[in-house]
Amino acid sequence: MKRKLSHKIVHVAVLAFFVVLLAFPFYWMVIATFKENLDLYNVQNNPFLFHIKPTMANLNLLFGETRFLRWLWNTALVGVLVVIITLLLSIPAAYALARLTGRWGERLGIGIFLTYLVPPTLLFIPLSRVIAVLGLQDTIWSLVLVYPSVTIPFSIWLLMGFFKSIPKELEDAAMVDGLTRFGAFLKMVVPISLSGILTVVIFTFTLVTQEFVYALTFISPESNQMVGVGIPIFLVRGDVYYWGSLMAACLIASLPVAFIYNLFLDRFIAGFTVGAVKG
Template sequence: MHKNTFVKWETIYRYFVLCVVFLIVIFPYYWIVVTSFKTMGQISSAKSIFIPNPFTLKNYTHLIKDTHFLLWFKNSLSVAIVTVIITLILSNLAAYSIGRIRFRGKKLIATLVLVFYLFPPTVIFIPLYLMLNKIGLTNKLEGVMLIYPTITLAFSTWFLISFYRSIPMELEEAALIDGASRFQAFRKVILPLTLPAQTAAAIFSFSWCWDEFLYALVFLQDVGKQTMNIGVYEFSLADIYPWGLLMSAGVLMSIPVIVLYVFVQKYMIRGLTAGAVKE
């Protein structure tokens, strides 16, 4: 009887802690959404704090009709998609070579990949700017599309190496014996098995591009070329913050990433645990 009572109270305590943690995590998001539906008067006077009264869509209307938000959204989406494609192509080729092909200096290259991943982006943005300036790609989305993979490529390669190593060599050897070339064995046998890891690497690359601020601020000056983060940042004038506009922009900016995670979370979990155990 005493043991059952202890288990019951332990369960209640665990659920209580989980609820408290959940509320702490979810409250900022709730606050953003609620504030986006408030008038400026409600926000400045701290009225109707938890529920908008009156409920208004003026912030969203103003954001879409009177700013370049949709153009910024398109720019951010284009940059993120191109970066993900470049990252996946190059990181797969690099990770496959390092993880499955024997050659001299392989361990050194794998170590350098990790070192480059650990490099803070702020260290290299000046050299990158000088390089883009020389080839005439500053203030162009194409330049940012070339620069972003310098950050995402190192992580994706390092992440995929362990997954490629975990795939049994016998699968590839069987394909080679059947007459397939190494590239055919990679494309038709090995690559399909890496879908969960590809998904995790793609989500990381997309999320990083979607949230990136520093490079976009340095490389893109024209309003029509800016990404969302820079455009929304410029809504603020000195110490004046249009909170309703900022919060509505924050809600719309979060939707693509949330939708992406919801639809691919199954593959994301597989990808994050893939390669953790060696066969």
């Protein structure tokens, strides 16, 4: 009985520790969003509490004087498009590579994965030339074109692991049962690999929202910015940081992703583990 109790206390303590640790950034963003600058900058004040009445001024600045909503829309649009392109190309490619018998499938897979390891900080120089030639500079289409070059190799590699773990007999059975090869792929392989495909979706979308180098170098006009670049450019003026608005922007931008992520949490965990371990 005693042991059970002490177990429980340790359990709750560990849980509490991580809850505080992980929720703290969100608490900090929320409280900073509604604080007056006077309150925020006074080192005598307890930073975790309000000392002056909460204000809406930071939110007004964010929505009134920047193109924040437009940036959010750009990011969401690029995110969705890149996710679609990535899925359309990486799922068939990964399936083909996984089912390609002999050594070539494996080697090609590794080769494709290696391209993922070339850092964007090296690639943005030649790529900006490509963007200029195509006449896509200063538009979000430059990012729609470039991001898949990062997301597809990784996704192919991840999905290959998934597809390989699906027994070939399942497809054979589906074909004998009345599907075409493509039908078996669509109705058997894709639904069984849903965890992996969701992992690809979240990976791709997260990459699009947080990518900085390409978004900064390819696009200059304020209205075409991505949220990750627009916020630091327009809310940090010289050495003046609009902390309240910065935190508000971070909070609003991160909430939807956090929400979706939690919704599919179990699926993602399955996704990361099944893909990683054979069998």
